[in-house]
Amino acid sequence: MSENTSDVALADKFFEDFKRLKAEISKVIIGQDEVVNLLLTSIFCKGHSLLVGVPGLAKTLLIQTISSALDLSFKRIQFTPDLMPSDILGAETIDKDRNFKFIKGPIFANIILADEINRTPPKTQAALLESMQEYSVTVAGQHFDLDKPFFVLATQNPIEQEGTYPLPEAQLDRFLFNITLEYPTFQSEVDIVKNTTSDVENVVNHILDGEAVMNYQHLVRRVPIADNVVEYAVGLVHKTRIASNMAPSTTQEYIEWGAGPRASQNLVIAAKCNALVNGKYSPDIEDVQAVAKPILRHRIIRNFKAEAEGITIDKLIEDLL
Template identity: 60%
Template sequence: MTYSSDIEGIDALSASYNEIRKEIGNVIIGQEDVVKSVLISIFSNGHCLLVGVPGLAKTLLVNTLARVLDLSYNRVQFTPDLMPSDILGSEILGEERVFKFLKGPVFSNIILADEINRTPPKTQAALLEAMQEKIVTVGGTTYPLPRPFFVLATQNPIEQEGTYPLPEAQLDRFMFNVLLSYPSFEEELRVVKNTTANKQVELRKILNAEEIEYFQRLIRNVPVTDHVLEYAVSLAARTRPGTTLATEEVNKYLSWGAGPRASQYLVLGAKCHAAISGKYSPDIEDVQAVAEPILRHRIVRNYKAEAEGISVEQMIKRLL
């Protein structure tokens, strides 16, 4: 799939994005910002972490997305006894007395890692390595993962007893950390009306794997002006306490700031946000639009911030 120019490609991406959102809206009521963030992650070739209480349609969203994008999909329920081989696959001894590799659920285009903080660090690390390298190595043999490859992990913010929270270094592998909120009264009314009746929705396939890979390459080609680049990098740098760009509030309330990966994702996210909006180059508003979910899990508050009730979101808003 190719277009005569990048401009034509961006127009096609913007049109496809609007079609995808409309199609998903036939099943998912509300959660427009969440859908937008997930689609930006996919087109930017990143991964997404969703944080929300049970019953907010996280699984339904991923399932719907896979159908609309015509991609293979697997859901893995993370539990304390889950082993790395349960995700990656394992070697088994076949009838011919020869070892053969049995692929695990990770060999799909979209993986839903449900409640990723309920499994031990060894199993978390196995998935995170696959996310970063896009390969799986078992028994000395390397197996490439299908492209595009996208992990959407969920975390439950309540019932933290018996969980294994992802360390900051591993959270950094996720492009976005998206918080899901409860639906409004009107949205919940529509949800209940639709889900308690015999209503079947036929979803159209809008894109396929080849087209998504094309759009992922296209996003990399979107030009960025120097002042937008400098704004994105300085925004990430200003979150780092003890450095020259750090503000007085950052030095007072933060113990750690965002690393260079945040700068990369701010630029990529801004490119994609501009493209899906029909713009051919991002501006500072596009960087600001994606800043909160990119910085949220890369900033660590100190005890003073916790004692005074200063949230990460408040800190990001002040920096913006």
């Protein structure tokens, strides 16, 4: 990036804007620093995220706050067993002149919160996932482009599995990150309770707008990366595949299926953004390692032995790193 002075200046501005964004979001969201980092990284990488956490951890408030700070439109869709694709995409209706008119669904927003995505049948899940991939929808033969930037945060509750439709691996692969939302620490929870039980309302200021977000998305793609860092990322993904000659004994013993090529692409693009976030102009191996867990944890399938011995996906990724 050193050859392009305008990109260097833009990278410096991105570093400062990212810090301002974090400061603005922290007015409302307390103690979820890593989650906020990953969600913002996902947006600037032009990706989508899956957030796994128990109810009551302010997932809706978190994504609302981010959309306010970025000055982007926000819609929340509550996924239920009876939700139809038309409830997401929109549908054609007949107006008073007996002409067909398309009424846009909630998918036509910049940021979508797909709450409890695994509560709805595969047909409705697929309607959302298609729009994530294509950035457009087709209804009754008509093609509609979605608003850009476009970001989907889908949530899942890890406790209740009754009456759910788990996302197939091929659809999980469309998410850049799988983020685990943990309970807050004691002190964070004290601060949360103080903040949310008073009559003071924190106002979130607009730090960026849609155009600035898209400019930074293009900047992330332009970040140069050394061949050895790309090779490390691809090698890490190959280590998850039991058929690969790079697979260590851990993979052979505990992994059923490894990650696909999209994982390698995502490791590189997320490492580029992680470098910018930390004030660097090019990513190194540490940047790849920093984003490895949320990128790989939904792309690796453990075998029966790993489940029986209680070996988690995160532990397997740590061993590979």
